[in-house]
Amino acid sequence: xxxxxxxxxxxxxxxxxxxxxxxxxxxxxxxxxxxxxxxxxxxxxxxxxxxxxxxxxxxxxxxxxxxxxxxxxxxxxxxxxxxxxxxxxxxxxxxxxxxxxxxxxxxxxxxxxxxxxxxxxxxxxxxxxxxxxxxxxxxxxxxxxxxxxxxxxxxxxxxxxxxxxxxxxxxxxxxxxxxxxxxxxxxxxxxxxxxxxxxxxxxxxxxxxxxxxxxxxxxxxxxxxxxxxxxxxxxxxxxxxxxxxxxxxxxxxxxxxxxxxxxxxxxxxxxxxxxxxxxxxxxxxxxxxxxxxxxxxxxxxxxxxxxxxxxxxxxxxxxxxxxx
Amino acid sequence: xxxxxxxxxxxxxxxxxxxxxxxxxxxxxxxxxxxxxxxxxxxxxxxxxxxxxxxxxxxxxxxxxxxxxxxxxxxxxxxxxxxxxxxxxxxxxxxxxxxxxxxxxxxxxxxxxxxxxxxxxxxxxxxxxxxxxxxxxxxxxxxxxxxxxxxxxxxxxxxxxxxxxxxxxxxxxxxxxxxxxxxxxxxxxxxxxxxxxxxxxxxxxxxxxxxxxxxxxxxxxxxxxxxxxxxxxxxxxxxxxxxxxxxxxxxxxxxxxxxxxxxxxxxxxxxxxxxxxxxxxxxxxxxxxxxxxxxxxxxxxxxxxxxxxxxxxxxxxxxxxxxx
Numbered sequence: 001x002x003x004x005x006x007x008x009x010x011x012x013x014x015x016x017x018x019x020x021x022x023x024x025x026x027x028x029x030x031x032x033x034x035x036x037x038x039x040x041x042x043x044x045x046x047x048x049x050x051x052x053x054x055x056x057x058x059x060x061x062x063x064x065x066x067x068x069x070x071x072x073x074x075x076x077x078x079x080x081x082x083x084x085x086x087x088x089x090x091x092x093x094x095x096x097x098x099x100x101x102x103x104x105x106x107x108x109x110x111x112x113x114x115x116x117x118x119x120x121x122x123x124x125x126x127x128x129x130x131x132x133x134x135x136x137x138x139x140x141x142x143x144x145x146x147x148x149x150x151x152x153x154x155x156x157x158x159x160x161x162x163x164x165x166x167x168x169x170x171x172x173x174x175x176x177x178x179x180x181x182x183x184x185x186x187x188x189x190x191x192x193x194x195x196x197x198x199x200x201x202x203x204x205x206x207x208x209x210x211x212x213x214x215x216x217x218x219x220x221x222x223x224x225x226x227x228x229x230x231x232x233x234x235x236x237x238x239x240x241x242x243x244x245x246x247x248x249x250x251x252x253x254x255x256x257x258x259x260x261x262x263x264x265x266x267x268x269x270x271x272x273x274x275x276x277x278x279x280x281x282x283x284x285x286x287x288x289x290x291x292x293x294x295x296x297x298x299x300x301x302x303x304x305x306x307x308x309x310x311x312x313x314x315x316x317x318x319x320x321x322x323x324x
Numbered sequence: 325x326x327x328x329x330x331x332x333x334x335x336x337x338x339x340x341x342x343x344x345x346x347x348x349x350x351x352x353x354x355x356x357x358x359x360x361x362x363x364x365x366x367x368x369x370x371x372x373x374x375x376x377x378x379x380x381x382x383x384x385x386x387x388x389x390x391x392x393x394x395x396x397x398x399x400x401x402x403x404x405x406x407x408x409x410x411x412x413x414x415x416x417x418x419x420x421x422x423x424x425x426x427x428x429x430x431x432x433x434x435x436x437x438x439x440x441x442x443x444x445x446x447x448x449x450x451x452x453x454x455x456x457x458x459x460x461x462x463x464x465x466x467x468x469x470x471x472x473x474x475x476x477x478x479x480x481x482x483x484x485x486x487x488x489x490x491x492x493x494x495x496x497x498x499x500x501x502x503x504x505x506x507x508x509x510x511x512x513x514x515x516x517x518x519x520x521x522x523x524x525x526x527x528x529x530x531x532x533x534x535x536x537x538x539x540x541x542x543x544x545x546x547x548x549x550x551x552x553x554x555x556x557x558x559x560x561x562x563x564x565x566x567x568x569x570x571x572x573x574x575x576x577x578x579x580x581x582x583x584x585x586x587x588x589x590x591x592x593x594x595x596x597x598x599x600x601x602x603x604x605x606x607x608x609x610x611x612x613x614x615x616x617x618x619x620x621x622x623x624x625x626x627x628x629x630x631x632x633x634x635x636x637x638x639x640x641x642x643x644x645x646x647x648x
Contacts, residue, residue: 032356035375050602051359275640278374278633280602309602316599317644320637 008156009249011190013163015198021064022164028063028095029053034172034303037277043301044292045176047169049308050281054087056237056308057165057188058152062088063095064161065150070096075146077101080135081116082108083237084310085152090119101147103140105131153185154246162191163198169303170199180292181305182284183207183216183258184238186251188307193254203303207258208291210266210283213239216251217258224248233263234315235283237308259291266290267319273306274320282311332480333573335514337487339522345388346488352387352419353377358496358627361601367625368616369500371493373632374605378411380561380632381489381512382476386412387419388485389474394420399470401425404459405440406432407561408634409476414443425471427464429455477509478570486515487522493627494523504616505629506608507531507540507582508562510575512631517578527627531582532615534590534607537563540575541582548572557587558639559607561632583615590614591643597630598644606635 013021022031030052034045049057066089069077077093079086080103093100100121104113105128117123126134134140138149152158169179169192179196181188186207193205207216212231219225225243243251261269270286273279281289285306291297292304337345346355354376358369373381390413393401401417403410404427417424424445428437429452441447450458458464462473476482493503493516503520505512510531517529531540536555543549549567567575585593594610597603605613609630615621616628 030357030359033354035354055602274604275637278379278604280598280604313599313644317641320641320644 008154008159010253011156011159011194011250013160013194013198017160018163018167018195018198021160022167024067025060025063025161025164028091029059031168034169035277041298042292045173045303046277046289047165047303047305048279049165050279050285050306051309054084054091055310056084056088057162057305058084058088058308059091060088060164061085061152061155061158061161061187062090063092064164065089065155065157066092066096066098068157068160069148069150070098072148073146074098074148076144076148077150078140078143078147079103079150079152080131081152083112084308085158086116086121087119089150090116090121094120101140103131103134153187154244159187159191159194162188163195165305166192166195167199170196170201170203173301173303174199174201175301176201176203176303177300178204178206178297179303179305180206180208180259180288182238182288182307183209183255184240184284185244186216186247186255188305190247190250190254192305204257205255206291207255208288209258209260210235210239210287211260211262214258214260215240215243216255217260219243219248219251220256220258233283234311234319235263235266235287237282237284237310238287259294261287261290267322269293270319279306280309280311280316281306282308284308332478332483334577335480335483335518335574337484337518337522341484342487342491342519342522345484346491348391349384349387349485349488352415353383355492358493359601365622366616369497369627370601370613371489371627371629372603373489374603374609374630375633378408378415379634380408380412381486381629382408382632383412383415384488385409385476385479385482385485385511386414387416389413389479389481390416390420390422392481392484393472393474394422396472397470398422398472400468400472401474402464402467402471403427403474403476404455405476407436408632410440410445411443413474414440414445418444425464427455427458477511478568483511483515483518486512487519489629490516490519491523494520494525494527497625497627498523498525499625500525500527500627501624502528502530502621503627503629504530504532504583504612506562506612506631507533507579508564508608509568510540510571510579512629514571514574514578516629528581529579530615531579532612533582533584534559534563534611535584535586538582538584539564539567540579541584543567543572543575544580544582557607558635558643559587559590559611561606561608561634562611583618583620585611585614591646593617594643603630604633604635604640605630606632608632
């Protein structure tokens with residue numbers, strides 16, 4: 001890993017910048033109040049990013065990144081993404097009248113690739129190795145002059161977009177003790193933590209991971225990113241074989257705890273969110289919800305970030321049928 | 325039908341009263357912004373009452389009725405209800421420290437009866453004929469001194485609670501052309517229409533009914549309540565064999581149009597709301613959503629009232645599986 005300094009480390013946005021960023025998002029996102037749900041021995045409130053346009057919080061980072069790049073004079077945006085981020089960035093680019101080039105691995109779900117194309121992006125497919133190389137080097141062939149590469153996670157403007165979630169939580173409920181969010185690349189947790197800090201809210205940010213894919217838990221134990229075996233599951237929006245090296249300084253600065261949830265608990269949480277709280281969510285969101293119900297958070301005031309709702313309809317129906 | 329005058333006819337609440345009523349509700353309900361959804365040739369926004377505590381808009385009428393009765397000196401509340409209203413009233417009564425007596429038909433779903441008991445009400449079961457008689461006469465045996473009977477539909481304070489939905493819609497989106505709400509007893513549509521009128525918003529209120537259970541459509545054709553055959557379906561929160569006579573003056577004053585939706589369209593709408601908009605709703609809500617997509621509303625600015633989400637989990641899963 002080459003020693004490089006990134007423009008996002010350290011990440012300490014100020015309140016003013018967070019507010020400006022959020023105000024720019026407001027015409028395009030849904031800024032919903034926290035949904036207070038029952039809880040026998042704890043006070044849980046849901047931050048319902050699952051109802052965002054495009055089905056996830058990533059719209060915040062996508063729009064913010066496009067706007068910041070346009071402000072800096074970019075004439076074209078490039079990203080490497082297999083999923084939701086590409087759609088968010090494409091939407092943001094449209095708002096700024098910029099073209100977008102999205103590099104995807106040929107292993108990406110066809111339905112997602114088609115959605116990215118339909119949203120107006122120019123899509124380039126690669127074998128996984130080449131694609132991963134783009135993600136690591138941020139270099140693509142024949143990049144147009146003035147093009148700006150936007151990393152879906154390790155990018156200041158994307159973190160800034162994510163941070164607006166923390167701003168909204170802290171403004172609405174400054175007394176919150178714990179904010180629990182699913183851990184994928186770490187950008188959601190880091191963004192929220194930075195915003196809480198900017199607002200002087202002392203709540204702990206807790207990462208939620210699913211068993212069999214808990215790269216952060218392994219990194220926290222090892223004192224740094226370490227390779228793990230990953231077991232695929234219906235919780236496909238989070239988890240990896242290794243924490244991104246370039247994110248580690250921020251992650252270790254902001255996140256001290258990961259709760260690892262067994263996959264059966266994630267499934268039960270997904271059902272409970274549908275049947276009791278009437279929301280369709282994806283596995284990552286259910287993981288955070290399940291974590292919030294663990295014994296160690298008894299008595300706490302907890303915000304659960306329901307990060308997204310992009311779940312395959314058939315997977316959703318199958319999970320609904322397996323009633324516990 | 326004896327000729328009686330009711331305290332709710334005419335129903336012309338003033339803006340001030342609507343605002344006071346809504347402010348009283350705010351600590352207990354979720355006042356969510358309209359969710360704007362895509363629509364090729366129309367602008368549809370969802371009023372998401374399905375996310376209310378207790379799973380339906382009826383919490384608004386229940387709390388309002390209890391508060392108004394307490395203000396008028398009632399020492400005990402009595403109602404006849406087989407469903408959601410009883411829970412809403414019981415919650416409202418708790419907020420006012422009043423006991424509640426709920427009369428239910430012995431045909432009511434056990435799960436609903438247990439939920440009413442669990443919410444703290446004293447429950448009395450009757451054969452259907454006796455229960456219907458209570459509903460018609462508003463008389464119960466051994467009613468405690470100072471008790472006030474609250475009709476779940478034909479009651480001024482309940483209409484006032486429902487009207488706060490119209491207040492919220494009109495304040496947020498005064499340009500709306502059409503508000504479509506499911507038609508059960510008529511209280512939801514009438515309440516909303518009265519609020520729109522109070523705010524000087526000229527939007528049309530349209531009732532949504534399901535085929536095989538469209539008592540309003542029959543009444544509008546006949547010029548008054550008329551008996552119809554009713555086909556039971558998964559859309560169990562609306563529809564009846566006849567419009568309530570005592571509601572007819574208000575209904576005919578406020579509602580000029582009913583859209584009757586085939587049951588298959590309701591099922592398709594319920595799936596679309598789950599898979600595209602990530603919300604679990606009951607059949608009545610899906611009926612209003614389906615109505616909004618009918619050709620006659622092309623080009624319109626439409627608010628759909630997603631009235632509730634109290635659907636049997638097994639029914640929901642079965643409907644999800646029947647993908648069209």
